[in-house]
Amino acid sequence: MILHRRDLEALALRILLSLATPTEIDAEPFAMTVEAADDATEGSHGFLVKLASRPPSDIGVRVSVSTTEEYFAASVAFAAKAIADAFQLEVIESLGGAARPSCEGHAHPMQAAADQHGAWWECPRDSSRCRRIWPLTHD
Numbered sequence: 001m002i003l004h005r006r007d008l009e010a011l012a013l014r015i016l017l018s019l020a021t022p023t024e025i026d027a028e029p030f031a032m033t034v035e036a037a038d039d040a041t042e043g044s045h046g047f048l049v050k051l052a053s054r055p056p057s058d059i060g061v062r063v064s065v066s067t068t069e070e071y072f073a074a075s076v077a078f079a080a081k082a083i084a085d086a087f088q089l090e091v092i093e094s095l096g097g098a099a100r101p102s103c104e105g106h107a108h109p110m111q112a113a114a115d116q117h118g119a120w121w122e123c124p125r126d127s128s129r130c131r132r133i134w135p136l137t138h139d
């Protein structure tokens with residue numbers, strides 16, 4: 001199976017927008033790019049996902065997505081978590097420590113989590129309080 005660059009862009013943008021909510025800020029100052037890395041090993045595709053909120057110091061995270069059916073879903077889920085972790089750190093830092101994404105009713109941010117089926121934001125104190133990151137559709 002193949003994950004195209006534009007699919008990963010949509011996923012990374014969704015993660016970025018979840019960090020921008022509630023909307024005192026928008027995603028506009030955070031320029032995000034996804035590049036295909038050409039050092040992919042057999043059986044996987046590599047991508048470099050960058051968030052440049054304070055140019056020229058790009059924040060980049062490398063992710064690898066399996067092309068085999070058996071590992072594809074899990075590799076995308078863990079890639080989504082890696083992107084979420086990297087973007088979250090940068091956004092929180094850029095906003096002076098603001099909790100993003102906000103955990104409703106709590107002062108702390110939600111934290112990214114993943115298993116072989118998907119990735120999600122969850123409350124660090126109550127994992128039943130969660131918000132889906134990937135897959136993008138259906139529950």
Ligand SMILES: [Zn+2]
Nearest residue numbers: 103106123124
């Ligand atoms: Zn919470």
